[in-house]
Amino acid sequence: MxxxxxxxxxxxxxxxxxxxxxxxxxxxxxxxxxxxxxxxxxxxxxxxxxxxxxxxxxxxxxxxxxxxxxxxxxxxxxxxxxxxxxxxxxxxxxxxxxxxxxxxxxxxxxxxxxxxxxxxxxxxxxxxxxxxxxxxxxxxxxxxxxxxxxxxxxxxxxxxxxxxxxxxxDAPREIMDGYISRPGLFAWDRIDRASALLAAHLPADLRGSVADLGGGYGYLSTQVIARCPRVQAIDLYEAEARALEPARLNLTRAKREAGRELAVAVYWHDVTRGLAQRYDAIVSNPPFHQGRADLPELGRAFIVSAAEALQPDGRLLLVANRHLPYEAVLASRFHEVRTLVVQEGFKVIEAVGVRG
Structure with a gap:
């Protein structure tokens, strides 16, 4: 580690x-x-x-x-x-x-x-x-x-x-529902089921400045833009450089289709090293493996970075495989933690109020 x-x-x-x-x-x-x-x-x-x-x-x-x-x-x-x-x-x-x-x-x-x-x-x-x-x-x-x-x-x-x-x-290509991706990215040729589950449970009152941690080709960020009209800015962070161009293309399209002013940015960044900015809300489908080996420490590191980057009353919304042991680190970092849904082997969790 x-x-x-x-x-x-x-x-x-x-x-x-x-x-x-x-x-x-x-x-x-x-x-x-x-x-x-x-x-x-x-x-x-x-x-x-x-x-x-x-x-x-x-x-x-x-x-x-x-x-x-x-x-x-x-x-x-x-x-x-x-x-x-x-x-x-x-x-x-x-x-x-x-x-x-x-x-x-x-x-x-x-x-x-x-x-x-x-x-x-x-x-x-x-x-x-x-x-x-x-x-x-x-x-x-x-x-x-x-x-x-x-x-x-x-x-x-x-x-x-x-x-x-x-x-x-290797050229970015359209996969489905107008999304742009390229071979080799996470769930590159489809909409990931876990991310889709989180998107379906995004609170409509999400507001202000939002970050998407480990955003891949940008599906979750586009869903925040489409489903949360009070969001004014969204920053996508992704460690895989090949995902950045598709993400920018997808966010540009989502912003255009939303028909409203909002700031969007895409960063090549290792989330586990922390974020330089503060956010009102963070969404994430954090990675939990390298290669074929489960690595729950990686997801926990995403949670720690999220808590440190949120405003005191900020909200974290994440999706994870049902078996992953994130509850303890969430409870240590947030005042309120609740599971919104458990479905098809995944869980969507909302954490609110960062502990000082």
Whole structure:
């Protein structure tokens, strides 16, 4: 548990597997030191391998902060920047992974290597097949219940049509009811049932300035705008950078459809580190896991940050899986806590009056 309240979970086995080809002698680090690591994760082996000049990209802010705390250079490559080696930890969601393979390939210099690692249980064989379809011949090794695979860039073997098709997979797209999302976000292709339950129980008299913590592509924020006419401003906080553009698009549409003046803003922010502003109300469907592991401490950290950011008479409305043990921390932070509804395995809770 970090000071921020988020478990900086140990990097999964894929990170360890990623460096196996260097240990076995199958690959060597480039002499020019030009290395880009996409979706990078911090870890002991990475600290041993990383060299000055390596660039690390990570869109999930807690993980990006962890890389920076390890003294690594975190940022984004220029659109036309090339590297002799591009490392990649592909995500499980296949459209997101394919888009990332295509983007990674664009940053590989001629004769350079694109190297990826995935757990066997999370689509490693499909990932390898996808890279082969895109880039041509692929080599692989297996270690730590993962598959690490790589391709050396040759203009003659890259399928340009597939490259263009897969690059487009990451573009924000309409999913349902006019909402914009993109592959790989939480509940990216649907309206999450828990969030919909909270939306249905939003008090019509919610007023003033509101924050949405962990707002994803913006569904809850849009519902606050649509259902609560006395709300004058809403700020959405989200740690995943890829969610920010869809969220802005969805909030802009919601504001237009509401036909009234209100201020909206979207922030790339780790909620567990606290908020700089005060609010009359906060809504949240807080995350409670990293990867496949339950992590109720994360939801509790959201509650603490919410309590610290609310006005003394402020209101917190949150939804959670029924089994999650949030009541004790809520009671310690608020004068009044009540469950509004329990339905389909979820509970909607209202907490009012921040304890001093």
């Amino acid at each position: 970090t000071a921020a309240g988020v478990s900086a979970a140990a990097p999964d086995a894929a990170l360890a597997a990623l460096f196996v080809p260097f240990e076995s002698g199958e690959l060597s680090l480039p002499a020019d030191g030009r290395v880009l690591f996409l979706r990078a994760r911090a870890g002991v082996r990475l600290r041993e391998m990383a060299q000055p000049g390596w660039l690390f990209e990570q869109g999930f802010l807690p993980f990006a902060d962890e890389l920076a705390r390890n003294g690594l250079r975190v940022g984004e490559p220029a659109a036309d920047e090339k590297f002799s080696l591009v490392l990649l930890l592909p995500p499980r969601q296949r459209d997101e992974a394919r888009a990332l393979f295509a983007r990674a390939l664009q940053h590989v210099a001629a004769g350079g290597v694109l190297l990826a690692a995935m757990p066997n249980a999370e689509g490693a064989k499909s990932g390898e097949a996808d890279l082969a379809k895109l880039a041509g011949p692929v080599q692989h090794q297996s270690k730590h219940k993962c598959r690490v695979f790589w391709s050396t860039l040759s203009a003659d073997t890259v399928d340009r049509a597939v490259l263009a098709e897969w690059l487009a997979l």
